[in-house]
Amino acid sequence: MKSILITGGSGFIGTNLIDLLIKKGHNNIVNYDKNPPINSKQSAFWRKGDIMDEKQMEAAFKDNQPDVVIHLAARTDTLSDVLEDYNENHIGTLHVLNVIKKFPSVKNAIITSTQYVYKSDDKPLPTRMDEFQPHTIYGQSKVLTEQYTHQANLSCNWTIVRPTNIWGPWHMRYPNELWKVIDKGMYFHPVEHPVMRTYGYVKNIVHQIYQILVAPSEVVNHKMFYVGDAPVDSYLWLNEISVQLNDKKIRRLPKFIFQGVAKGGDLLRSVKVPFPLYSKRFQNMIEDYPAPTEITIELFGQADASLKNNVSETIAWLRGEGKGFFEHWKNK
Secondary structure, three states: OOOEEEEOOOOHHHHHHHHHHHHOOOOOEEEEEOOOOOOHHHHHHEEEOOOOOHHHHHHHHHHHOOOEEEEOOOOOOOOOOOHHHHHHHHHHHHHHHHHHHHOOOOOEEEEEOOHHHEOOOOOOOOOOOOOOEOOHHHHHHHHHHHHHHHHOOOOOEEEEEEEOEEEOOOOOOHHHOHHHHHHOOOOEEOOOOOOEEOEEEHHHHHHHHHHHHHOOHHHHOOEEEEEOOOOEEHHHHHHHHHHHHHOOOOEEOOHHHHHHHHHHHHHHHHOOOOOOOOHHHHHHHHOOEOOOOHHHHHHHOOOOOOHHHHHHHHHHHHOOOOHHHOHHHOOO
């Protein structure tokens, strides 16, 4: 790999990916992003640009002649029910694909989708790469991302990755929401039975992305991989965070209490009053949502499969390099 261009490299996954690339000895990295890096140490790699401006992006390709393109740029929240609000995801991907086709220097491309392109109670796991049942409009925008990639007729090797629920250092939302609530002892678990979810420690998924880049073409070309860790009971993940933060196990409360609070949250949100628990979020807390990461782990491994180690590393970041970003953690 001579030159690596990453769209959206200023964000959570991109920041960790650039760290890994540097450790692997790669210094010819272009972070093509409209926002500056959240890690200021990576400023030298930043080229300001927007994937919605195809000509601007073409200039970045022309100047750098990348042989690897990793497309991360996207709107990743689920706050809107309007597909046009996620144009950056599918229309932006069309622009990226168009530009890739103009540059024969590109030998490998990774296009980032999401686990949310498929969710079904009747058939929990997809059996085909092109089998979709999108969860949320964000998921629908990523279905289009995948379909456009299949239709692009790229001459380079290409791989689609579907991140699961990714967490770890440089996550800029969890420290102000979930992890803060856990640290304050205010998180309670709503069910006694296991709720199976697929999380992905960010350093494990960037390891998997890198291994895809260096894998033989026949293993990864025109393929799709879920990137993340093995499915686990969500309580085990949440409880490990709580125990390491404040040496306390997470308590469980009856489901009916959460249902009542969530309905109250719905009413408050309907009049534009923010509230942390509402029906959609509550349902998300109690539903299984595993992803088939077994093949990915078998082929590409993990940087560290230990949940305990992953949580410890994340908390060290929260209390160290990351604390300046979040008021709650500044004096921890």
